[in-house]
Amino acid sequence: MIELERDALTFSFPEVHPQATLRIEFQRTLRIPDDDKTYPLPPGLGAFPMRHVDDQAANVPSQWLQRGGVMLPMYQSEAMWLNFITTTIQDRWQPYPFAIKVATGKQCAVSGEAWTDGLRRKPQNYLIAPKQPWLDGYVVEKGLIRQFVAMPLGAGYSAEEQITGKAEHGGLQLAVYPMKRDVFERRFPKLGRMELSRSEAFMETADMTLNFCMAAPDMGLAPGGRMRQEIFDDPYDLDDWNMDVGGRCFVHLCNSMVWQAITGAMPPHPAPTAKSYTDAGLPWFDYYDDSATAVEGAPVLSKLKSVNQMSSDKGDVALPENETVTPDNLVVFRKGLKRGQVREGVF
Amino acid sequence: MSDFGDYLRKVREQRRAGDAKFSVRQLAKRVGVEPSYLSKVERGQQAPPSEKTIAALASELGEDPDVMLALAGKVSGELQAIIRRRPKLFADLIRQLKDLPDHAVLRLVREVRDGDW
Structure with missing residues (x-):
């Protein structure tokens, strides 16, 4: 079952295991420059507020009600990342594993393929938690992603429109499948009391002429700047995942300019620019997991034009304040250290 | 007393x-x-x-x-107002839940509705 709790989606499968719970947060962040450089991971600036679409039934497009799910506000050219939070099973010191599918406009953000039910291995069309702690964008090359950036659906920028030529779905789609319980118990046997492993701590103004009564407030996600992020290969067998009990959710992306008209609540203040954030000496992040291999990028996603490339083609200025920055304050997280091994930092 | x-x-x-x-x-x-x-x-x-x-x-x-x-034998005004808004629904609900163990009551949650994509 899926619940909306404290601005996050909680997927739980009590019929599989009482603690089989995955929480997915949608983190606000700064938009990395969309230029030729490759950037480290930007920070989390807090979770986007979320609502059930059913609670706004009088004010949202009928298609949103038909699809069900939840909604969150994004400004045009605002970025987001997904935070996957798992629960450690106490007697095994191991979070319950999940396979997670992420699509935007019903195009898979990992494989670039159209949405289908279930999981596929070649090419892999899912992520695995807890190994994959975050997802910041489209997997365009091995170890490289392009940041999720919101653009009005219908403007031609979204991955969906670039791949299918249509602005039909928008939003973000999720499906989660837990590992089968017998597989989990076999792969992760009960442990005695051990030391705990190191915890993984871990605006632009939209078109003001938009009339929300007449026009859809839909946003779609488009590929932005390049970022270092590995999407890890599934180390388990495809049959280890319990595809009979998956949960899926449609996350509607609502233009922040009409969020208040729909919900009566103010959207969050726009995120700072990458330049002002970096000039303030605030940290950027890198994450390594030496124990895992990364999936290749999806050819269809690697061919997508970034928002900046496309706006140049169109003669638009879709991304003001897109100045190149040089992150100096870099915090490195490295997974796969032996217990007690001291983590090397940046000197 | x-x-x-x-x-x-x-x-x-x-x-x-x-x-x-x-x-x-x-x-x-x-x-x-x-x-x-x-x-x-x-x-x-x-x-x-x-x-x-x-x-x-x-x-x-x-x-x-x-x-x-x-x-003190009282129910807060806030809860009374909630029940008064939909008296039949909440009266039925509370009667049906009265014998449920605590853990079962805690599992009563609002799920995110999935629709037709």
Whole structure:
């Protein structure tokens, strides 16, 4: 079952295991420059507020009600990342594993393929938690992603429109499948009391002429700047995942300019620019997991034009304040250290 | 003697053991009643006070206001308003849930509705 709790989606499968719970947060962040450089991971600036679409039934497009799910506000050219939070099973010191599918406009953000039910291995069309702690964008090359950036659906920028030529779905789609319980118990046997492993701590103004009564407030996600992020290969067998009990959710992306008209609540203040954030000496992040291999990028996603490339083609200025920055304050997280091994930092 | 009065005195005296500001006199002053009245309430010689005073006592003593109201035989105005808005629905719901164990009640949640994509 899926619940909306404290601005996050909680997927739980009590019929599989009482603690089989995955929480997915949608983190606000700064938009990395969309230029030729490759950037480290930007920070989390807090979770986007979320609502059930059913609670706004009088004010949202009928298609949103038909699809069900939840909604969150994004400004045009605002970025987001997904935070996957798992629960450690106490007697095994191991979070319950999940396979997670992420699509935007019903195009898979990992494989670039159209949405289908279930999981596929070649090419892999899912992520695995807890190994994959975050997802910041489209997997365009091995170890490289392009940041999720919101653009009005219908403007031609979204991955969906670039791949299918249509602005039909928008939003973000999720499906989660837990590992089968017998597989989990076999792969992760009960442990005695051990030391705990190191915890993984871990605006632009939209078109003001938009009339929300007449026009859809839909946003779609488009590929932005390049970022270092590995999407890890599934180390388990495809049959280890319990595809009979998956949960899926449609996350509607609502233009922040009409969020208040729909919900009566103010959207969050726009995120700072990458330049002002970096000039303030605030940290950027890198994450390594030496124990895992990364999936290749999806050819269809690697061919997508970034928002900046496309706006140049169109003669638009879709991304003001897109100045190149040089992150100096870099915090490195490295997974796969032996217990007690001291983590090397940046000197 | 009353459930509410017994409970109030027990909790207050526990607090007073570590902090003199939980004497009858000082607590009564903070919640805006006479000490003699509060003393009579504790001894069951007076009916429990108003919802507002019970909420103030709960806040001072660090107790749950719904629990203290229930001991006084009351339901908060907020809950009453919720039930009054949809009386049949909530009356049926509460009757159906009355014998459910706590863990089953806690599992009653609102799920995110999936639709037709």
